[in-house]
Amino acid sequence: MTVRRARGRRNAVAVAVTAAATVATALTGLTPAQAASPARAASVADYSFNAAGATLTDVRRITRTDVAAQRGYTGQGIGIALIDTGVAPVEGLTSGNVANGPDLSFESQVANLRWRDSYGHGTHLAGIIAGRDSARGGFTGMAPDAKLLSLKVGAANGAVDVTQVIAAIDWVVEHRNDDPRNPIRVLNLSYGTDGVLSWQKNPLSHAVQNAYRAGIAVVVASGNTGGAITNPAYDPYVITVGATDPLGTTSPADDQVASFTSMGTAPRVPDLLVPGRSVVSLRVPGSMVDATNPSARVGERYFVGSGTSQAAAVATGAAAVLLDRYPALTPDSLKCSLRQSGPSVGTSGGKMIDLDRATASLPTLCRAVGPRSTGTGSIQAARGTSIVSLNGVPLTGERDIFGPLKSSTWAVASKTGRAWRGGSWMGRPMTGTHWEGTQYGQANWAGRSWSGTNWAGRSWSDLAWAGATWNGRAWSNNLVDGVPWSGRAWSGAAWQHGTNGAWKN
Incomplete structure (x- = not known):
C-alpha cells in the first residue's frame, strides 16, 4: 500500500508502507499489525485546568492534537458530515468551513426554523470538531481546516424518527463527492436508540455500513446510560466512542472512564475513550439547552456539556486530522491507527487517542472481515x-x-x-x-x-x-x-446536571 500526500500547501510526502500480510481480524476485536514507528516527538508539557470545564485548548493538549497541528495537520481537504440538530452561525463557525446540507427535520417546514439549531446540541459538537475563529489564536476545534457539512434532523426538543436519520445517512453517501476538494470521509452520529434488533438486520446499522463501504468512517457515540451500547454504536464496522473524565489535568495518565459512558460488554466495547466530561464549546443563545441550563453558560459565547456525544466529536476531529496526514487510509485502517496511537484506559479495552504518535508513525493497516448487514429487519x-x-x-x-x-x-x-x-x-x-x-x-x-x-x-x-x-x-x-424521548436518542441528551457541576448530554 502506498499512502501519498500531494497537496500544494506542503511538500508532497510519499510513504511506502509494507505489510507482511493483510490484517484480517474478527469484527468485534480489530487487532491490527503494528507498523514500524519512529520515536515519538517530545510531548507538550502537562498542566492542570479548572476541573469544572475542559476548554478545547485542554482537549487538544490531552489528545496531542496541538502537536499534530504544529506539523501542519489540521484536517485540510477532509469533509465531515454532522447529522445532528443543525449548526448555528455563531462566532467560531462562520469563517467559511461550515456548510448546510438538507434540513430533514420537522422544523424544516417552518421558515424561520429551517437549518437553525434550536436545540443547541449540533452547534456544541460542531465547535469541538471544526470550530475556528476568524481572528488567529481564538477558539479552535480539533480539525479547524476540515469542511463540516451540517445535516439537520433533530428539532428543538431533539425529536426525530429513526427513518429521518437513515435518510440523512443515505444522502451523505450519495453526495459524498459533491465537493471534490473536500470529499466526505468522516460521518459523526451522536444519535442512538435502545432497539435490540441484531446489527445484521437493523436498518440503521445497514445505513451506517453502506457509508463504511463507500469509504466513510462512521464515528458514533456509545451512549450515556452507563450500560448497553446504543444502536448503531454496537455495529462492529463503526468507530464507537466513549467518554473519559480528564480529572482536571492534560495528562492522559490519570484519565478515567466517565461514569455515564455506556461500556457494553465484551467483545463489543467502545473502540476509543476520549475526553467527554465537562467540555467547553460553542453556545447557541436562546436554544433549548441554553434556556433550560443557564448555569452551564461560560461567558457569552460558550457552554459546558458532558457526554459521549462530545467524546464522539473529539474523535471525529481526530479522524480528520489523521486523514489529512494519510488521506489514503480506509475506514478500517483509520480505526486501527487511532486505536494504536494511545494507551488503554484501565481495563476497559477502549483506547485513548495520541495524534502526536499517530501523525509521526506509519499507519496501522488492517481490514475487517466478517458478516455484513442486510437491513431487512423491522x-x-x-x-x-x-x-x-x-x-x-x-x-x-x-x-x-x-x-x-x-x-x-x-x-x-x-x-x-x-x-x-x-x-x-x-x-x-x-x-x-x-x-x-x-x-x-x-x-x-x-x-x-x-x-x-x-x-x-x-x-x-x-x-x-x-x-x-x-x-x-x-x-x-x-x-x-x-x-x-430526547433524553435517549441523542446519546442521552438530557443535559442533566453532573456530579462535578457539568452538564451531561
Missing part, C-alpha cells in the same frame, strides 16, 4: 422506545413519517445508491434540488439549496395518522409512556 424494532408522536398519535410500525415503508425495499435501494432521487427519498419529497447561494448565514454544500420543498399541508398517508397534517408545532418529544 423499522419499529430499530426505533426501540425512541418514538415521536403527532397530536398524541405515535409514529410506530413499518413506516416513515409519510407512510408505509418496507425495509427490504429500502435496503436494496440504499445499498445500490438509489434511495435518493433528486429531492425525494424512497419516493417521498423531502427536500429541494435547486441551486441557490446561502441560507441562515452559511453557504450550502456545493452551492446547492437542499430544502426548497415544503411538506406543509400534506396529510400523513397512514391510517393511524389520518387527518393529521404538519403545522410545524404539533410534534411531541415524549414517548408513549411519557418518558422524554
Whole structure:
C-alpha cells in the first residue's frame, strides 16, 4: 500500500508502507499489525485546568492534537458530515468551513426554523470538531481546516424518527463527492436508540455500513446510560466512542472512564475513550439547552456539556486530522491507527487517542472481515422506545413519517445508491434540488439549496395518522409512556446536571 500526500500547501510526502500480510481480524476485536514507528516527538508539557470545564485548548493538549497541528495537520481537504440538530452561525463557525446540507427535520417546514439549531446540541459538537475563529489564536476545534457539512434532523426538543436519520445517512453517501476538494470521509452520529434488533438486520446499522463501504468512517457515540451500547454504536464496522473524565489535568495518565459512558460488554466495547466530561464549546443563545441550563453558560459565547456525544466529536476531529496526514487510509485502517496511537484506559479495552504518535508513525493497516448487514429487519424494532408522536398519535410500525415503508425495499435501494432521487427519498419529497447561494448565514454544500420543498399541508398517508397534517408545532418529544424521548436518542441528551457541576448530554 502506498499512502501519498500531494497537496500544494506542503511538500508532497510519499510513504511506502509494507505489510507482511493483510490484517484480517474478527469484527468485534480489530487487532491490527503494528507498523514500524519512529520515536515519538517530545510531548507538550502537562498542566492542570479548572476541573469544572475542559476548554478545547485542554482537549487538544490531552489528545496531542496541538502537536499534530504544529506539523501542519489540521484536517485540510477532509469533509465531515454532522447529522445532528443543525449548526448555528455563531462566532467560531462562520469563517467559511461550515456548510448546510438538507434540513430533514420537522422544523424544516417552518421558515424561520429551517437549518437553525434550536436545540443547541449540533452547534456544541460542531465547535469541538471544526470550530475556528476568524481572528488567529481564538477558539479552535480539533480539525479547524476540515469542511463540516451540517445535516439537520433533530428539532428543538431533539425529536426525530429513526427513518429521518437513515435518510440523512443515505444522502451523505450519495453526495459524498459533491465537493471534490473536500470529499466526505468522516460521518459523526451522536444519535442512538435502545432497539435490540441484531446489527445484521437493523436498518440503521445497514445505513451506517453502506457509508463504511463507500469509504466513510462512521464515528458514533456509545451512549450515556452507563450500560448497553446504543444502536448503531454496537455495529462492529463503526468507530464507537466513549467518554473519559480528564480529572482536571492534560495528562492522559490519570484519565478515567466517565461514569455515564455506556461500556457494553465484551467483545463489543467502545473502540476509543476520549475526553467527554465537562467540555467547553460553542453556545447557541436562546436554544433549548441554553434556556433550560443557564448555569452551564461560560461567558457569552460558550457552554459546558458532558457526554459521549462530545467524546464522539473529539474523535471525529481526530479522524480528520489523521486523514489529512494519510488521506489514503480506509475506514478500517483509520480505526486501527487511532486505536494504536494511545494507551488503554484501565481495563476497559477502549483506547485513548495520541495524534502526536499517530501523525509521526506509519499507519496501522488492517481490514475487517466478517458478516455484513442486510437491513431487512423491522423499522419499529430499530426505533426501540425512541418514538415521536403527532397530536398524541405515535409514529410506530413499518413506516416513515409519510407512510408505509418496507425495509427490504429500502435496503436494496440504499445499498445500490438509489434511495435518493433528486429531492425525494424512497419516493417521498423531502427536500429541494435547486441551486441557490446561502441560507441562515452559511453557504450550502456545493452551492446547492437542499430544502426548497415544503411538506406543509400534506396529510400523513397512514391510517393511524389520518387527518393529521404538519403545522410545524404539533410534534411531541415524549414517548408513549411519557418518558422524554430526547433524553435517549441523542446519546442521552438530557443535559442533566453532573456530579462535578457539568452538564451531561
